[in-house]
Amino acid sequence: MNQTIEIKVPDIGDYKGVSIIEIAVKAGDTVEKEQSLITLETDKAAMEVPSPAAGVVKELKVIVGDKVSEGSVILLLESAEEPGLRTEPPHSGEKTTGAATAQPQHSAPSTQSFTKGDIHAEVVVFGAGPGGYTAAFRAADLGKQVVLIEKHNSLGGVCLNVGCIPSKALLHVAKVISEAEEVSHHGVTFAKPTIDIDAIRSWKEGIIGKLTGGLKQLAKQRKVQVVQGVAKFSSANSITVATAEGDKVITFDNAVIAAGSSVSRIPGFPYDDPRIIDSTGALALQDVPKRLLILGGGIIGLEMATVYDALGSKISVVELMDQLIPGADKDMVKPLHTRIAKRYEAIYLKTKVTQIEALPEGLRVTFEGEQAPEPQLYDRVLMAVGRRPNGREINAEAAGVIVNERGFIPVDKQQRTNIANIYAIGDIVGDPMLAHKAVHEGKVAAENIAGHKAFFEPLTIPSVAYTDPEIAWMGLTETQAKAQGIAYEKGSFPWAASGRALSVGREEGSTKVLLDPTTRRILGAGIVGVNAGELIAEAVLALEMGADMEDIGLTIHPHPTLSETLCFAAEMAEGTITDLLPPRKR
Numbered sequence: 001m002n003q004t005i006e007i008k009v010p011d012i013g014d015y016k017g018v019s020i021i022e023i024a025v026k027a028g029d030t031v032e033k034e035q036s037l038i039t040l041e042t043d044k045a046a047m048e049v050p051s052p053a054a055g056v057v058k059e060l061k062v063i064v065g066d067k068v069s070e071g072s073v074i075l076l077l078e079s080a081e082e083p084g085l086r087t088e089p090p091h092s093g094e095k096t097t098g099a100a101t102a103q104p105q106h107s108a109p110s111t112q113s114f115t116k117g118d119i120h121a122e123v124v125v126f127g128a129g130p131g132g133y134t135a136a137f138r139a140a141d142l143g144k145q146v147v148l149i150e151k152h153n154s155l156g157g158v159c160l161n162v163g164c165i166p167s168k169a170l171l172h173v174a175k176v177i178s179e180a181e182e183v184s185h186h187g188v189t190f191a192k193p194t195i196d197i198d199a200i201r202s203w204k205e206g207i208i209g210k211l212t213g214g215l216k217q218l219a220k221q222r223k224v225q226v227v228q229g230v231a232k233f234s235s236a237n238s239i240t241v242a243t244a245e246g247d248k249v250i251t252f253d254n255a256v257i258a259a260g261s262s263v264s265r266i267p268g269f270p271y272d273d274p275r276i277i278d279s280t281g282a283l284a285l286q287d288v289p290k291r292l293l294i295l296g297g298g299i300i301g302l303e304m305a306t307v308y309d310a311l312g313s314k315i316s317v318v319e320l321m322d323q324l325i326p327g328a329d330k331d332m333v334k335p336l337h338t339r340i341a342k343r344y345e346a347i348y349l350k351t352k353v354t355q356i357e358a359l360p361e362g363l364r365v366t367f368e369g370e371q372a373p374e375p376q377l378y379d380r381v382l383m384a385v386g387r388r389p390n391g392r393e394i395n396a397e398a399a400g401v402i403v404n405e406r407g408f409i410p411v412d413k414q415q416r417t418n419i420a421n422i423y424a425i426g427d428i429v430g431d432p433m434l435a436h437k438a439v440h441e442g443k444v445a446a447e448n449i450a451g452h453k454a455f456f457e458p459l460t461i462p463s464v465a466y467t468d469p470e471i472a473w474m475g476l477t478e479t480q481a482k483a484q485g486i487a488y489e490k491g492s493f494p495w496a497a498s499g500r501a502l503s504v505g506r507e508e509g510s511t512k513v514l515l516d517p518t519t520r521r522i523l524g525a526g527i528v529g530v531n532a533g534e535l536i537a538e539a540v541l542a543l544e545m546g547a548d549m550e551d552i553g554l555t556i557h558p559h560p561t562l563s564e565t566l567c568f569a570a571e572m573a574e575g576t577i578t579d580l581l582p583p584r585k586r
Helices: 132-139 157-162 162-185 197-221 279-284 297-310 330-343 435-449 476-482 499-503 532-544 549-554 563-576
Strands: 003-008 018-023 036-041 044-051 054-059 073-079 118-124 146-150 224-226 229-237 238-243 246-257 261-263 292-293 314-318 347-348 350-357 362-369 377-378 380-383 387-389 423-425 461-464 469-473 488-496 510-515 522-529
Touching: 018 476, 036 488, 054 297, 073 377, 118 132, 118 563, 132 146, 132 157, 132 435, 146 246, 157 197, 157 279, 162 197, 162 279, 162 297, 197 246, 224 238, 279 297, 292 297, 292 362, 292 377, 292 522, 297 314, 297 330, 297 461, 314 350, 330 347, 330 469, 330 510, 330 522, 362 380, 380 435, 423 435, 461 532, 469 532, 476 522, 488 563, 510 549, 510 563, 522 563, 532 563, 549 563
Parallel strands: 118 146, 118 246, 146 224, 246 423, 292 314, 292 380, 314 347
Antiparallel strands: 003 073, 018 036, 036 044, 054 073, 229 238, 238 246, 261 387, 350 362, 362 377, 461 469, 469 522, 488 510, 510 522
């Protein structure tokens, strides 16, 4: 039998007179259990109040702007079930990066006293990668006393030390080599390059040293205390760090988890053989193998393929999916695939490696799949099958922090975990595992700790493969639009009609935009070609600013440039293009 029940504001800690900033339902609506009813805003967070039972909304008792406290009646609900008891405060909204399906239910900040450790910090940051050092520096700039923990000798994390920065340095070397090779078709011939692997390695290490040294100086200038060692949580207010001088206990008022991710491994391979390397080993540049097999046709694997191909290795790539870089649209990947298929020894799609045997003469690899060859012998095998979050390596359960089955830590829009004084950012909170995402999350966490109202709500996060040619995309892809049944139109401009692309001898690229058929606003964009990673930022800004095709098409771009290809793609969508015949109006 249905009954009408009063839905009240649950326990929200010590907050009184909290403003309602959003009402998500109206009279007559059918709601599910745990569906959001209203959103409250305190001086430190936005919190959603979910329904404790399923039913039909009979009458709203509040309006936007009302101030409520625990026990205030929100609405009357006709329901066939008893409302469940709720002892924890409501959570703070949905996460935008897709890390976890369940949102964290915040436990109130710890009010019990605790014994301060060897070091006490207002804010402790767990990990000094781009997200971690950003959070630490921003918190310090906002007046907080900060401790930054890093297990490696230098700051910067994977990105600066064994990831983004060294890979781009080596990719620059590869670009110079390939450009010198290709300019011979235009009447200028250089001698075959002499590769001094030690000198290249030294130059790469010098770049890393400059950047990490700069971070060390910035930490010093901001009075951020850096502690080196392997850290694990010991409670909701303490972390134990194994340092060179022994264990140190660091207590804190607030913490930011920025512990990142690690290389994924396929079980059963002989990883003790030094000829099997991961991305860190590839960037160490120990030698240039004659035959190199790369497991994984994603961004990391193909960037390393670009480097070693230019240095002289015969490259083979094996990918389980039906295309390289599975996250990008096929038409964006096609120019890259066409180019490298001519240069590489082999590209095996819909294929997997089932066995690697370590033999004195090399690594014997057995394949399985649609394009599987006979067993092959390689000098080295690079494992580039992705990364996994480090959520299970930091003893988060000792702090009461939830870690899901994949190793991710769920957070809300303010980067809070289920423990109200502990935040998490970067790879450890979910895909995409990108440094530029972590940086913005780090600022959001630090600003909320300092009492600001900051939220991580990007409309898009761009992705770039620094291959040759580069591939960059943002917003909605065609693959996603088709899978989700989202209506869209497309404007596409081939670089074969770009004077700038022709003048640099790289006309294989293209630029496309996806737009809403009704509003004409940009939904997504993809660029493949030289410097695509530099060009995609304009499309990101256009999406964030709600630009339509006319806005982009009427924006005067310098000529001749590659940047104007985005303008031309918008003009193709609008039918105003003059550099090509405009597409027929449907």
